[in-house]
Amino acid sequence: LRSIFFSKKVQGNSLLHFKIDLHLMLSSSCSSSTTEQASLSGINTVASDVLQSKILTRLDGASLAALSCTCSDLHSFCSEESLWRAKCSATWPSTLDTRVQSIISTFPAGHRSFFSDSSPFLSHFGEIDLSPSVDTTELISAVDIHYKDEVIFSRVQVAETISGWFLCSPFRFDLIEPKELISTGVSLTNHWEDDTWKNDLEDNLSLSWIVIDPTRKRAADVSTGKPVSVHRHWLTGEIHVKFSTIFGVGEKRRSEQVEFTVTVVLAAFSRKVEETAEMQIREVSLVAEDMEGMNLGGKGSLVILTAAMGEKRRRRAGREEGGKEKYREFMNRKTAKEEMKLRRKKETVMETAACLVAVVLLGFLLCFYLLIHKNMVAIMKKLIK
Numbered sequence: 001l002r003s004i005f006f007s008k009k010v011q012g013n014s015l016l017h018f019k020i021d022l023h024l025m026l027s028s029s030c031s032s033s034t035t036e037q038a039s040l041s042g043i044n045t046v047a048s049d050v051l052q053s054k055i056l057t058r059l060d061g062a063s064l065a066a067l068s069c070t071c072s073d074l075h076s077f078c079s080e081e082s083l084w085r086a087k088c089s090a091t092w093p094s095t096l097d098t099r100v101q102s103i104i105s106t107f108p109a110g111h112r113s114f115f116s117d118s119s120p121f122l123s124h125f126g127e128i129d130l131s132p133s134v135d136t137t138e139l140i141s142a143v144d145i146h147y148k149d150e151v152i153f154s155r156v157q158v159a160e161t162i163s164g165w166f167l168c169s170p171f172r173f174d175l176i177e178p179k180e181l182i183s184t185g186v187s188l189t190n191h192w193e194d195d196t197w198k199n200d201l202e203d204n205l206s207l208s209w210i211v212i213d214p215t216r217k218r219a220a221d222v223s224t225g226k227p228v229s230v231h232r233h234w235l236t237g238e239i240h241v242k243f244s245t246i247f248g249v250g251e252k253r254r255s256e257q258v259e260f261t262v263t264v265v266l267a268a269f270s271r272k273v274e275e276t277a278e279m280q281i282r283e284v285s286l287v288a289e290d291m292e293g294m295n296l297g298g299k300g301s302l303v304i305l306t307a308a309m310g311e312k313r314r315r316r317a318g319r320e321e322g323g324k325e326k327y328r329e330f331m332n333r334k335t336a337k338e339e340m341k342l343r344r345k346k347e348t349v350m351e352t353a354a355c356l357v358a359v360v361l362l363g364f365l366l367c368f369y370l371l372i373h374k375n376m377v378a379i380m381k382k383l384i385k
Contacts, residue, residue, distance in 0.1 A: 052077060061087050061115050084111035092118070092208055094142040097156040103140065103214045117219040117309070118210045134306045137162050140212040141173055143284060145264065148204045152184040153281055161302050171301035175284040181267070182281040197239070198230050201266075207243050209262050209286060211305060218309035222260050222286065228327040238282065239266040244327045247304055257330060258296060258304060259289050291334055292341075 046055075056064065056077060064087070068078035088095045088104070088111045095104065095114075107113040138160050145153035155175050160166060176182060209223045222245045229242040243262040265283035288296040288304070296304075 048077070052080070052083070056083060057086065061091070061119055065116070079109075079112060081110050081112070084115055087111070088115055088118075091115075092142060092144050092210060093151050094144050094154045094156050094210075097142070099158070100140065100142055100156055100212065103212060103217075106214070107217050113217075114219055118208075118221050120221075134303055136213050136215045136302060136306055138214060139302075139305070140214065141175070141286070142208075142210040142212065143175060144208050145281070145284070146206045147184065147186050147279075152186060153182055153284065155284075161298070167297070167299040167302075169298055170295035171288040171298045172295070173286040176281065184279050184281060186279040187277065198232075201230050201239065201241060202227055205241060205264075207241075207262060207264065209243070211309070213306060213309055216306065216309065218306075220305070220309045222305075223262050224324070224327070226324075228324050237267075239268070240264075241266065244330070246326050246330045247308060249304060257291055257333070259330060260286065260301075260305075261289065262286050291337055293334070 056067075059067065061084075064078045064083070068075045094100065104111055104114045107117075109116075138158060141157045141159070143153070143155050143157075144151060157173065157175055159173060205227060206225055207223050207227075208221050208225070210219055210221050212219045223243045224245060225243075227241045228244045230239065232239055241264040243264075245260045247258050247260070249256050249258055263283065263285050264281065267280050267282050268277035288301040290296060
């Protein structure tokens, strides 16, 4: 017997408790009708309007998906398009854009399909099998940045993916113009000059970058949610916050890792009168790099993204921690590869220098031999005469 408990506030300050009992089918002799009746016995005690407006609206997407699997009635209630539209808009405010709304409406199950695609964490994948070509004509980026659960940045960008400029150039999406500054309204008081700002951003800043493929009607979040790296530039004093997703591309034995990195550059401007610093956003960008730090081209990055969207994925606990751990492993491998490359370069230089020394010595010995030989020949001629 499996029980699912819900305790949610309703009108006034009273609590509504209801229990759904679902008998698990442990043998083939158990009938499905028995399970259905056991589930409905608890549901029928709750009015449908209370269930829809007071309970289901307070659950997160993962809980709604789990609840919809218990019985047919709850599946019907949990599949309402308006319910999932509200979940998507509350989680990602950028999806309120009219263009994004029209594309989501074409998904197989509307907003429920979009939430299912965008909610799991892509970097839990293993290796991705790449298709030789893709038919995607454009990618839509829906980006939201939250600070202490408040939206400080929300923007939608459309990028075409069929021109030669995109396919041959390094893959990069920029949401902010070079001279543009986005005011966040966030004031950092009494801790901007010490190291507490780093912990503050790591704990309170979150980002979602959902890439939408209108052609294939798929979407994916390429962000880790929480930052994997926060550091301050030594020269400009700007804060660089990094969100990174690692993909394993190719076969297991010959797979190569690539990194899709979202970088947010923050600048703080002090107010001497109020003794506070206002945080402003200077850059929000997405790039793709390989293990050697080389930028991937638009064509290769597009193939990887579309393949990742098509892969099966599931939501797991510890999303942010898993992203940080995978990023650390990637950086350790990248550092080890750079050290090995540097060591090989040094060995090559030493081998080249040894060859040059050997050539010089050989030339010196040859010249010395020719000089001695010439002198010996002259001496022999004199002796003969």
